[in-house]
Amino acid sequence: MSELFGTNGVRGIVNEDMNIDLATRLGKAIGTWLNGGTVAVGTDTRLSNHMLKNAVSSALTSTGCDVIDLGEVPTPAIQLFTRENTDLGIAITASHNPPQFNGIKCIDDDGTELIEGKEEEIEKIYFSENFRLARWSDVGKVMSDDPIREYIESVESKVDEKSIRDAELKVIVDCANGAGSYTTPYILKDLGCEVVTLNSQPDGTFPGHESEPTEDNLKDLIDLVKSSDADLGIANDCDADRAIFIDDKGRFLHGDKTLTLMAKKIVEEIGGGTVVTPVSSSTSVEDVVKSSGGDLLYTAVGSPIVAREMIDRGAVFGGEENGGLIFADHQYCRDAGMAAAKIVELVAIEGHLSELVDVLPCYALDKRGVGCPDDLKGKLMDDLKERFKSEDYNDVDGLKIYYDEGWVLIRPSGTEPKYRIYSEAEDQDTAKELGHKHQKIVREVLEKI
Ligand code: MG
Numbered sequence: 510m511s512e513l514f515g516t517n518g519v520r521g522i523v524n525e526d527m528n529i530d531l532a533t534r535l536g537k538a539i540g541t542w543l544n545g546g547t548v549a550v551g552t553d554t555r556l557s558n559h560m561l562k563n564a565v566s567s568a569l570t571s572t573g574c575d576v577i578d579l580g581e582v583p584t585p586a587i588q589l590f591t592r593e594n595t596d597l598g599i600a601i602t603a604s605h606n607p608p609q610f611n612g613i614k615c616i617d618d619d620g621t622e623l624i625e626g627k628e629e630e631i632e633k634i635y636f637s638e639n640f641r642l643a644r645w646s647d648v649g650k651v652m653s654d655d656p657i658r659e660y661i662e663s664v665e666s667k668v669d670e671k672s673i674r675d676a677e678l679k680v681i682v683d684c685a686n687g688a689g690s691y692t693t694p695y696i697l698k699d700l701g702c703e704v705v706t707l708n709s710q711p712d713g714t715f716p717g718h719e720s721e722p723t724e725d726n727l728k729d730l731i732d733l734v735k736s737s738d739a740d741l742g743i744a745n746d747c748d749a750d751r752a753i754f755i756d757d758k759g760r761f762l763h764g765d766k767t768l769t770l771m772a773k774k775i776v777e778e779i780g781g782g783t784v785v786t787p788v789s790s791s792t793s794v795e796d797v798v799k800s801s802g803g804d805l806l807y808t809a810v811g812s813p814i815v816a817r818e819m820i821d822r823g824a825v826f827g828g829e830e831n832g833g834l835i836f837a838d839h840q841y842c843r844d845a846g847m848a849a850a851k852i853v854e855l856v857a858i859e860g861h862l863s864e865l866v867d868v869l870p871c872y873a874l875d876k877r878g879v880g881c882p883d884d885l886k887g888k889l890m891d892d893l894k895e896r897f898k899s900e901d902y903n904d905v906d907g908l909k910i911y912y913d914e915g916w917v918l919i920r921p922s923g924t925e926p927k928y929r930i931y932s933e934a935e936d937q938d939t940a941k942e943l944g945h946k947h948q949k950i951v952r953e954v955l956e957k958i
Contacts, residue, residue, distance in 0.1 A: 513635060514628040515923060517812070518614025520603050523557040527611050529564040535613055536568025537642075538635035539597070540649075542627075543574055546596035549616075551579035551587040551656070553602040553688045553748040556713035557611045561601045565613060566651055573643035578653040581711060583688040583749035584614075585844040586660035592620030592840060593659075602688075605721040605746040608714055621820065621841045622813035657691050664696050664846045667839050668854040674701030676857035678740040681705045681755075682849075683730040685720045686712040689749030692846050697743075702853060707733060720746050722753040722832060724761040735759035741852070741862050745845045750812075751832040752845035754852055756862040764832035765791040767852060769869050771834055774855055775826040776803035782825035785818045787811070788905050789918055789931055790830050793870040809906035810920070816841040872915070873937040875944035878927045879951045885958055886921040889928065892954045893919060910947075914939050917947045 513519055519535065521527030539548070548569050552558035558581065566576045577595060579587055584600045591598030598616030606612075615623040615631070623631075634640070643649070680702045684690040690709040697704045707730055708717030718726040722744040734742040734755045742755030754762045772784045772794050781802045786794050787810040795805040803825075808818045812833050819827045820841055828834040833843035836851065856862050881889055893908055902910040907920025907929075915934030922929055928951055932943035 513632045514625075517604060517622075518600070518612050520606065520610060520612035522609050523560075523611050527557075527561070529560060532561045532564035532613065533568045534638070535631075535635055536565040537572055537640040538631050539565075539599070539615065540569040540572025540574045541634050541639070541641040542631045543572075543597055544641065545573050547575045547577060547594075549577045549579055549587060549591050549595045549598045549654075549656075551582040551584075551590075551598070551600060553584070553600075553604075554581055554686060554690070554711040554713045555601075555603065555608060555611050555747070558601050558713070561611055561613065565599060565601065570649035570651060571643065572641055573647050573649055575649040576651045578651055579656050580653065581688055581691065582656055583660070583692050583846065585750050585840065585842055585846060586656045586692065588616050588620040588842045589660050589663060589840055590654070590656035591616045591618065600748065602748040604748050604750070607719060619820075619841070621816045624813065624817060660846065661692055661696050661699065663839065664844075664850050665699055667836070667847065668700065668850045669858070670700055673854055673857040677701070677703070678853060678857060679703045679705070679737065680853065681707060681730060681733050681737065681739045681742040682709060683707040683717070683727060683742065683744040684709040684749070685722065685726075685745055685747055686710065686715050686717055687720060687745055687747035687749055689745035689845060693743065693745055693749065693849055696846050696850055697853060700850065700853065705733070705737065705739070715747075722746055722751065727753070727755065727761060731755055731759050731761060740856060743849050743852075746832075749845045750843035752834070752848040752852075753832040754862065756866060758863045760863065762862075762866060763830065765793060765830040766866050766869065767832065767848070768828045768830055768834065769793040769797055770855070770865055771828070771848075771851060772803075772826055773797035773801055773869070776801040779825055783822050785815050785822065785824045785827035787815060787829060788903070788907075788909050791872050791874065792916070792933060793872055796870045807903075807905050812843050872933050872935060873940040875932040875937070875940040877930050877944050877948050878922070879930065879948055879955065881921065881926060881928045881955055883926050885955070886928070888958055889951075889955055890921065892958065893951065896950065896954055912943070915943055917943050919947060919951060
């Protein structure tokens with residue numbers, strides 16, 4: 510992992526580690542690296558979005574790059590615009606983090622997040638401060654454009670509008686006061702759904718609830734789906750790349766359910782194809798993909814890694830268990846507008862969401878952690894590999910050990926001084942038992958270091 514960029518760009522607390530000095534320096538580094546060209550810059554709805562966008566944009570123009578200001582937009586709309594129109598995209602967003610956070614993320618000219626190697630090149634320039642400043646006559650311009658309509662129409666063109674319209678679905682949408690407020694309700698309305706919105710006025714204080722679409726944060730949405738007899742509920746995070754669903758019975762569906770459902774549907778439709786997902790995803794995805802005649806490919810954790818692998822393998826679908834779904838026939842990035850339209854299409858054609866979900870294979874997951882200082886993480890992984898060398902395991906990301914009763918994934922956290930332990934089995938007791946046993950082993954191995 511690079512020093513500056515994390516799994517999803519550079520993030521921090523506004524005016525502490527995420528300030529205009531960093532934004533300016535990073536903007537100059539990005540512009541120097543790009544060496545001319547046009548950059549699209551968009552933001553989510555956070556209060557610090559103008560401050561950071563203007564700093565990054567000024568810095569880019571100082572290096573001779575032109576900037577297109579896209580305003581407040583979902584990250585997938587910036588990605589689509591970048592793919593079609595510019596040499597690079599920048600999303601000013603901290604995704605699902607609390608309101609005091611913000612971040613800067615780069616998007617390559619194909620619409621997919623920059624690979625780590627390119628981030629490292631930018632980082633090198635950032636730390637060396639070896640910036641290429643343009644002559645007075647060559648500094649860049651700032652223009653503006655609005656990519657919202659283009660994004661909405663692009664999503665709508667990928668689904669069967671007539672079937673959705675005929676089904677007369679009632680959908681409750683919770684945009685977490687984020688950038689999805691500009692797109693998700695409008696997509697569903699255009700497609701003929703009856704739409705009721707919650708927290709769908711852009712507001713960077715997040716007055717409705719925190720931005721992460723967890724069951725706790727979505728209580729109002731769940732209650733409203735139940736009390737209004739809606740067909741489904743849809744929630745976005747602040748930058749609207751992730752979508753989480755509530756079924757017609759008012760049940761919160763963990764992201765692995767919709768990931769599994771969509772993987773099954775797409776592989777069935779195509780009659781095969783490759784699906785890509787991180788090693789942390791539920792076995793239910795592998796089960797449905799294989800039984801539908803497709804191939805499942807596991808990657809390390811992180812949506813840019815999944816997206817890049819999808820491109821390389823010509824995959825038909827991919828995604829993460831957190832509600833980040835990637836549709837190869839639209840664009841290679843997490844795309845909440847597309848996810849909403851596709852799930853609504855599925856419900857319109859095949860029936861109640863609860864029934865579609867209830868027939869999927871079901872596994873229980875146990876998540877726990879062990880504190881581990883960052884400087885011991887590497888040594889601990891080496892020792893754990895030695896400890897489990899006689900077991901059936903892969904090391905695509907951390908250590909995933911396969912047993913008859915399930916699997917255990919042990920991996921260092923990318924953001925905190927700890928190791929994460931995920932255990933999956935057919936029932937909760939077994940998953941818990943696996944988790945407990947491996948937590949103990951990780952502690953023992955760590956103590957010996
Ligand atoms: Mg997000």
